[in-house]
Amino acid sequence: MSNSIQGVYQGSFMPLNEIRVSPLSRAYTFSDSIYEVIPYYSGKPLCLDEHIDRFKVSADFLKIELDFSVVRKEIEQLGGSVENHTNAYVYYQISRGVDSLRSHIVKEKLIPERFGYAGEVTLSTDPILAKLNQDNRWAHCNIKTTSLLGNVLNMNDAYGDGCNETILIRDNKIVEGGACNIFMTYENEIYTPGLEENILPGVTREFFISSLQKKNINVKQVDCPVSFLDSVSTIWFTSSTRGVQPIKSILNHGYEMDPNDALFRNAKEAFTNSIKDYFQDH
Numbered sequence: 489m490s491n492s493i494q495g496v497y498q499g500s501f502m503p504l505n506e507i508r509v510s511p512l513s514r515a516y517t518f519s520d521s522i523y524e525v526i527p528y529y530s531g532k533p534l535c536l537d538e539h540i541d542r543f544k545v546s547a548d549f550l551k552i553e554l555d556f557s558v559v560r561k562e563i564e565q566l567g568g569s570v571e572n573h574t575n576a577y578v579y580y581q582i583s584r585g586v587d588s589l590r591s592h593i594v595k596e597k598l599i600p601e602r603f604g605y606a607g608e609v610t611l612s613t614d615p616i617l618a619k620l621n622q623d624n625r626w627a628h629c630n631i632k633t634t635s636l637l638g639n640v641l642n643m644n645d646a647y648g649d650g651c652n653e654t655i656l657i658r659d660n661k662i663v664e665g666g667a668c669n670i671f672m673t674y675e676n677e678i679y680t681p682g683l684e685e686n687i688l689p690g691v692t693r694e695f696f697i698s699s700l701q702k703k704n705i706n707v708k709q710v711d712c713p714v715s716f717l718d719s720v721s722t723i724w725f726t727s728s729t730r731g732v733q734p735i736k737s738i739l740n741h742g743y744e745m746d747p748n749d750a751l752f753r754n755a756k757e758a759f760t761n762s763i764k765d766y767f768q769d770h
Contacts, residue, residue, distance in 0.1 A: 494569035495605035496562050504605045513601055514584045518592070519635035521583035521601075522546040526563060527609075527692075527728040528578065531571030532767055534728075536563070538691045542632060543582070549631050552584055554600040566606040575611050577729055580604035581634060609729045613756070615736030615745055616652035618665075618723075620714075621645060623658035629686045639666045651739055653725060658686060662712040668727035669693040672712070672720040673751045679716065682709040692726045699762035700755055721746040724756075732756050 495504035514520035524539045533539075540560055547554065563578050570576035585598025625638030643666035646654040655670065656663040662681055664670050669690040671680045678700065683689050697707050717723075717738070722745050724734040734752065736745050746752075 493605050493607055494566060495603070496566060497603050498601065499558070499562070501565065507603070509601075509603065510586045512587045512590060514587060514598075515581065515601065515603075515634060517587070517590050519633060519637075520550070521581055521634045522550060522552070522632055523579065523581040523634055524632060525728045526567070526578045526580070527731075528567050528570055528573070528576040528606075529763065529767065530574055531567070531576075532770070533564075533567055533578070534763065534766065535691050535695055536560070538694070542689065542691060543580075546632050547582065549628070550584065550633075552582060552600055554582065554602075559602065562602065562604060566604055570606045570608065573608050576606060576608050578604060578606045611729075611731045613731070613733060615734045617650065617737055617739060618653045618655050618735045619646035619649055619651040619739040620657055620741055621654045623656035623663050623686065625656075625686070627685055629664075629688055630683070632688060642666050646739075649739055653735075655723075655735075655738065657714055660714050662714060662716065663687060665725045665727075668725035668730055668733075670723065670725055671696070671707075671755075672716060672723045673746075673749055674712075674716050674720045676721075676751060678705065678707045678751065678755060679712050680707060680709055681712050690726060692728050692731070695762065695766075696726050696732065696755075696759050699758045702762065703754070703758045705751075705755060705758065717741055717743050722749040722752040724752065732759050 493504040495507050497507045524543050526539045527534045563580050566578045581603045583601040585601050621642040642654045654666040664687050681687055700707055722734055724732055726732055734745055
């Protein structure tokens, strides 16, 4: 399959399975790298400017300097390879570079390493099964780094129990999913955990909140205690490759989705309409 997927490495475009990366890439040895996933709808990117802006924030945090006009052009060229697909995405990654020999300390000036590819994605609105897990990730989850071992362990633990996603819990508060932000209807209002260093400022999250505000639907961005789960009507995830996806039930909790939740239906409709409006304006 990878021979039909278009990729790019250090400015050279080729099939993904032809790309060769050094084992001394700091992305490989230290996860010293950042990434973005940009959704494409019918060949057009959603919120590309916002993804680039977040990329710059991540790069500044890691003190990686590079020309983001080049990054943008490569993302757009990759996006062109999926213009005939209804739903697709571009994955793009930047590492600090390739060491001459593995070393924690960067003792030489490195050339930032750029890699990306484009692929299809199937957006499903079917409710999924989730599992609660303790959040054991590092403290800077607001930076979109490839250091995702905590996410991987929790998501695979959930998958091993027949679930599609994990809901991460820290200090008795709901944090986010393993690869997505989380929302819920509680006492006929929409809640989402407020942004902190342990929560990724999702681009789709912000787009979704803006979609609701345009329809005068308020979103409370506050601490969400685990006890909320005892009374919520609907919980759902948002991300670039999920859109809006509700949770049917939680394996290790009594929550069950309310199929008659009108507020959730209105929120999902507002998101869908905002995507249509976005592409009419861009």
